[in-house]
Amino acid sequence: MTATRTGTSQRVVTTRSARANAHIGRHAQTIAIAVVLVVLLIFFAFSADRFATTGNILNLLRQIAPTLVVATAMTFVISTSGIDLSVGSTVALSGSLLAIVLQHGWNPTLALVAILALGALIGFVNGWFSSYQNIPPFIVTLAMLSIMRGTALRATEGYSTPIDGELWIVQIGQGRIAGVPVPAILAVIIALVGWLVLTRTPFGRYVIGLGSNGESLRRAGVNTRKVGLTVYVLTGLAAAVAGVLIATRLSSGSSNAGSGFELEVITAVVLGGTSLFGGRASMLGTILGALTLGVIANGLVLLHVSPFYVQIVQGGILLLAIFANSKVWAKFGAIRK
């Protein structure tokens, strides 16, 4: 016996408008941040003389490269409803150690690989405690923030360590390919790979699933703990990359690098529409969020506003973004948070 398509069952059909609502609901915040970015670009282009020059735009891209790299990884962490506060300290530690081992005469390639491995290891520790031991990631990564910053200070004794400008590794931070700064190119590639992984691979799917309904994902036979651990390895690795980018750009490794960096990264991700409660993520939004923060910082400096205001503005934006995230966008169709 086959079931007949009765009139009653047709009445619960999803309508076109429901579809439109769901789509707008998912993309509303990405669209909003794109609009904000365009408005800011126009505003600064008219108010700050040197803003809309090729040189400044390329400089801006180089400036936001570390933020964008870590924000890409942070999008995964936040999608699982986790958080990684230790990225700023990891930036400081990896930059400092890179400078120190290079001073000790290490091969730059070996040094680079070792630093990236260290970043992944830090992420592994974060992930193991958070995912396998079920300790809130907020606490785990807060502790790691302190440990890593302390380690960086101890290793450098608080001094900056210069990096020899003759080494090829300096090109990572300072080089240009066809006039475009290498950090910008790296950041864009990493963000694109991140987008591909998030939207087109099983892993990306499980990251969203873990933030959306972890128990359902576990019952579906997915190793949720492994997924939960992997995202922290990604932020650890990304933070090490950011540390290398910053240290090689400045030709110096400093234990004070990346303070407040985690705030900037999280702001970029949340601004882009990724939900702090997990399950909802937009890599495009993260890219736009990082660009917006960069444009604000860059534009304010060009307008001769005190750089101290930048931090105030960034904090304000984070608060506004979270408010919009939970109060405004939640009204759109599909979001039940």
Add this chain to the structure above:
Amino acid sequence: MRDIRKRYGMVDALRGPTLRVGPGEVVGLVGDNAAGKSTLMKVLAGAVVPDSGEIVFDGRPVAFASPKDARELGIEMVYQDLALCDDIDVAGNLFLGREPRKAGGMMLDLSKMHADARRHLDALNIRIPLTDIPVGGLSGGQRQAVAIARAVTFGPKLLILDEPTAALAVAEVETVLELIKTVSAQDVSVILITHRLQDLFRVCDRLCVMYEGTVRADLDARNTSLERLVSEIVAHDEGEKEGERR
């Protein structure tokens, strides 16, 4: 012939119930709260390991250490709390954990996934026109339909539904009941746990009443009245006297 029987000794929750389900048969499992319905089903789905007793599936005695063992044999359970990811689209939820892949397993094959999802939904007469919207945007009935469809795509021989029509609007209940008929027509046995007794008569072949950890009545749905069923569920005083007489 697929017979499922299970017995166990004097456990508190389950005091040796015996349950039989034939192929393509829809059995309604009813009983008061704490009668042991959910525990019994969890045993059958491998989520709870019984102290004693046996399960015979497809004529062979089997034992489950985990839900995975039960799933491999073709026993699927749809849990009360839906077990869907709200933020993932319909096709994604249908194939969660076993997505079609390409590029050597690295990438999701999204077009195949949506095409397969479409085929599965159509085969089950589930009226969800779009497979690319998040299930969080669907109605309760549609979500339940997706959850059942998800279990059916595993190709089960036995499907256990725990309160599939709880908290649904009337029209949505119809959708789910139609779906149960469709599934059983495809030779899948269904065990339906529900408190909505009127649903049972719509779809069930047999009704099993549980009481304090035992199956106390096994009724034919076609010639049992609602009154009879209710009295079997609640009139426990009479039942116990009967028991003593025996």
